[in-house]
Amino acid sequence: MNVDQIILQSVIAHRLDTIAQEMGAALERSSRSPIFAEACDFACGVCDHKGELVSQLNGIPILAAAGSFSVQAVLEKYTGNIQEGDVFIVNDPYRGGNHLPDIGIITPVFHQGELVFFTVSRAHHGDIGGSVAGSYNTRATEIFQEGIRIPPIKLAVKNSIIDEVLDLITYNTRNPQMLKSDLYAQIGANKIGQDRLRTLLDKYGLKKVKESIIQLLQQAEDLTKAEISKFPAGSYTGEEWLDDDGFQETPVKIKAEVTYEVNQVTIDFTGSDKQVTGFVNSSLVTTKSAAYIALLWTLSPEIPRNSGAFRPIKIIAPPGTVVNPAESAPVTLSTLHCASEIISAIFKACAKAVPEKIPAGFGRYCGPSFYGIDPRNQKFYVGFAFCCLGSGGGKKEQDGFPYMAPISNYGGVRAPNNEANEVQYPLLTLNHHLEVDTAGAGEYRGAPGIKYQVQFYGPDPSIVMFGDGMKIAPYGLGGGKEGSLNRNQLFTKESGNEWLKSKTAPRSLQPGDILTLFSSGGGGWGNPFKRNPQLVYEDYKNGYISRESALKEYGVVLTTKGIDWNETKKYRGIDYESRYNV
Template sequence: MNRRTDDIINRTVIMNRLDSITSEMGIALEHSAHSPIFAEACDFACCICDEAGELVSQLSGIPILATAGSFSVKSVLRKFGTAITDGDVFIINDPYDGGNHLPDIGIITPVFYEDELLFFCVSRAHHGDIGGSTAGSYNPKATEIFQEGLRIPPTRLMKNNEMIMDVLELIRLNTRNPDMLTSDFLAQIGSNRLASRRIKDMLSTYSVATVKKAVTESLIQTETLTRQRIEAIPDGTYSAVDYIDDDGFQTEPVKIAVAVTIAGNRMLVDFAGTDAQVKGFINTSVVTATCAAGIAALWFLGKDIPRNSGAFRCIEVNLPVGSLVNPNLPAPMTLCTLTPASEIIGTIFKALDQAQTGRVSAGYHRYLGPSFYGVDPRNGRYYVGFSFCSLGSGGAMKGHDGKPYIATLSNFGGVKAPNIESNEVQYPHLTLHHEMDGDTAGAGEYRGGCGMKFAFEITADKGDVVNFGDGIKFAPYGLRGGQQGSLNRSIFVHDGENIIMESKEAPRHAVKGDRIYLNTSSGGGWGDPMKRPLQKVYDDVQDEIISLATAENVYGVIISEAGIDFEKTEKRRNNS
C-alpha cells in the first residue's frame, strides 16, 4: 500500500473508533445514572472535541446538546487556557457563556497523553432541578434568568482527579434534589473517564501524530463534502416565517423570520426580521440558536455528512443582538431547547424546501407537557418529574409518513418516553390512558404521525403542576399541499372542575385525585392527500388512524364493508 492509502485507512479506523467511544459514553451514562431523565428518557448527549474545542464526534445523544459541546469546551479554553492540567474536570451551564439553558449541565474532561492536551470528553445532560423559583427550573413566569436557577460559568469541579468539595457543595445547596444531582454528576464524570481511557488505549496503538492528522484531515474532508452539497443548491435567498404562540405574558404571537442565502459553496442563515427578545422564557441562547440552524441545514444537506465542526464551518449564522435568538442579559430562556429551537429548525426547513423539495419534513409536534413536584408519600422523598410520555408525532416527508410518538425536532427523536409502569413507580401518579388519537394526523400523499392522548391522576396528597410548551395556537405545518397537523390541548381537573391550561402557566396546586388530560399535536402532511395510495388509506382506516369520513372527505377514498369501492373512489377523486 502507498502512503495515501495508509492515511485513508488510518483516518477511517480512527474516526470510527472515536464514534464508537462516544456511543459507549452514552451507554455508560444511561446505565449508571440515578435520574429517570438520564436512565429512562436519555435526555443527554456525549461528544469528543479536539484540543482547540473543535467538535470531532457526537454519535450518542440528542443533537441540540451534542452540537453545543464545542461551545462549552471553547468557553473553558477561553477562561483557563494553559492552566488546564491532567486530572481536571470542568462544569458549565451558563447559556450566556457556552451553555444551552440552565438545566443542561456540561461536564468536560481534558485528555492528556504524554503530557500533551489532545482531546476533551464532554457529557451534557438535563438535570431535574438546578434551583430557581420553580422546582424543575422551568418557570413560565420568570422575567430574568436569575429566577430560573443557578448559573455556572466555566468552573473547575475536580483537580488532580479529586472533587473540589467547595464547588460541589455550592451547587448542591442551590438545588432541591442534591443527592440525585451529585449521583448524576458522578455518572457524567464516569462516562467521560471511560472515554478518556478508551482514547488513551487508541493512542497507545497509533502515534499522537497519526491521530492528530486523522482528525484534522477528517474535519477538512467533512468541510469539503459540505461545501460540495451547498454548491449543488441553486444560488438565491429562500425565506420563511413561523410563529410561537406567545411568551406567557403577551398574547401576540412571536415571529421567527429566516432567510437562507446560498452563494456558491457558502450558506448564510440570517434571522434578521425575527422579533425582539421577549419578557418570557422563550428567548434562546446563541448556542442553542446556532446549533438549531446547523441541525436544520445538515438534515437538508444529507445524513452522510459527519456531524462535526468541519460541517459547521460552512454554515454562517446571523443572530441579531437583542432579538429572540440573541437576547441581552438577563433575559430568561429555559424553554429554548424545545421552543424556539424546534421552530427555528422548522422555519429553516420551510425556507430550504423552496430551493429543493422533498429533502425535509413537514412540521413536527410542538412540546407541551407539565412538570410536577412535591413529596412522595410512599417514601417521604422530594420528587421532580417531567411528562416525557406526552410526546406528539413527526411530520411526513416525500416517501415517508411521519413517525408516531417521537420527540421534538430539536431532539430528533433522541429523547425516549419512559415505561409507564416505571413512571408510576418513580412518581406518585397513576396513568389513566396512553394511546394514539385518531383523525389527528396531518393529511397528505404522505401523512403525519397521529397525535397522542395521555392522562394521569395525582396520587400524592398534594403537589404542584407547571404546564410549559407551545403549539396551542399554531399547528405543525404541511408541505407541498399537505395539511397541517393538530394542536396541543391540556386540561387540569382540580376538585372536579375542568380547567383548560395555557401553554405557559405559573405553578398550580394539586391535590390527591386531580387529573391531567393531554392531547398532543400530530405531524403535518406532505403532498396532495388525493394522491395517497388507496391501500394506504384503507390500512389507515383499519388501524383507526383515520375515520371512514376522513377517508372519503379528505382522501377521496370510498370504503364499504366489502372494502374499497374503486368505481366511486375514482369518480370522487376525479371530481375533487
C-alpha cells in the same frame, strides 16, 4: 493519501464514534434520575484541543451540536491553566451553555504532557434550582429566576473533586443527592472516554491521531461544500411563529433568510422579533446549534456531524432579538421552543428550492413538570411528562413517525414505559394511545398525536405546564394539511374540567385530580388526494383516521367491506383500475 492512510483514518474515525457511544452507554447505566436513565436526555462527544467537535453520540441533537461551545468557553477562560486531572463544569447559556438544566462536564485528555482532546457530556438535570421545581419557570423574566448559573469553573483538580464547588451547586437545588449522583455519572462517563482516547493515542501515536483529526474535519468541510454546490444558488426566506411567550398573547416570529453561494451558506435571522419577556428566548449557542441541525439535514445525512461541517455555515443573529437576547434574559424553554421554530423556519426556506428533502411540521412539546412528596417514601420528587410526546411530519416517500418529540430532539428523548413511571412517581396512567384524526393529511401523512392521561394520588402534588403549539399547528408542505394542535385538560373534584394554557404557572392539585394531554400530530406532505387509497384504508383500520376523514381529507369512500372504488373515483376522478391494478 495512500491506501494505508485512508484505512487508518477510517479506523480512528470509527473508534472516536465508538468512544462517544460508550460514554453514552455508561452515563445511561450509571445515572440515578429517570431523566437520564429512562429518557436519556443527554449527549456525549469528543472535541480536539481547540474545542472543535470531532465525534458525538447520536443523542439529543440540540445538546450534541452544542458540545464544542462549552469547551470553547473553558478554553477562553482557562487557556494556560488546564492541567491533567482537571474536570470542568458549565451550564451558563451566556458562557457556552444551552439553558440552565443542561449541565456540561468537560474533561481534558493529555498525552505525554500535551493537551490533545476533551471529553464532553451534556445532560438535562431534573432540577437546577430557581423559583420553580423542575426549573421550567413560566413566569421568569430574567435568568436568575430559572436556577443556579454555573460559569466555566473547575469541579476537580488533580483527579480530586472540589467539594466546596460541588456543594455550592447541589445545595442550591431541591434534590442535591440526586444531582450529585448524576454529576458523578457524567464525570465517570467522561473518564471512560478519557481512558479510551489514551489507549487510542498509545496505539497509533500522537502524530498519526492528530493528522487523522485534521483530515476528518477537513473531509466534513469538503463534503458540506460539495453538497452546498448542488443546491440551487440564491436566497430563500422562511418564517415560523411561536404561540406566545407566556406574557404577550401575540405570536413570536422567527425569520430565516438562507443564502446558498458556491461553497458557503449564510443563515440570517434579521427580521426575527426582538427578545421577549418570557423564557422562549434562545441563547446564541442554542440558535447556532439549531441552525446547524436544520442546514445539515437539508444537505445530506452522509456529512459527519462535526465542527468541520459547521465551517461553511455562517450565522447572523442580531443582538437583542429572540434568537440572541441580551444577557440575563430567561431562556429555559428555548431548547424545545424556539429551537424547533428556528429549525422549522430554515426548513420552510429550503423547501422553496428542494421540497423533496424537507419534512412537514413536527408536533411541538406541551406538557407538565410535576412535583411533590411521594407518600411511599416521603421523598421529594420532580418528574416530566415524556409520555406525551408529539409526532413527526411526513416527507416525500415517507409517512411521519409517531411519538418523536419536538424536532430539536428528533426522537432522541425516549419515553419511559408507564409501569416505570408509576414506580417512580405517585401517579396512575389512565390512557395512553394514538389519537384518531390528529395526523396531518397528505400523500405522505403526518403521524397521529397522543392522548396521555394520568391521575395523581400523592399529597399536594403540583404541576407546571410548559410548551407551545396550542395556537399554531405543525405546517403542511406541498399541499399537505396541518397537523393537530396541542390540548391540555385538568379535571378537579372542585371545578370539573378546565383547559390549561401552554405556559401555566405552578398549580397545586389534590389527590385524585386528572390531567389529560393531547399532543399534536405531524403535518402532511403532498396532496392528500394523491395518497394510495389502500394506505388510507389501512390508516382507518389502524385507528389513525375515521371514515369521515377518509372521505373529507382524502376523497376515499370506505364501507364496512373496504374501499368503494366507484364512489372514490367520482370524488377523485382517477382511473384506479390501471393505476392500482384494481
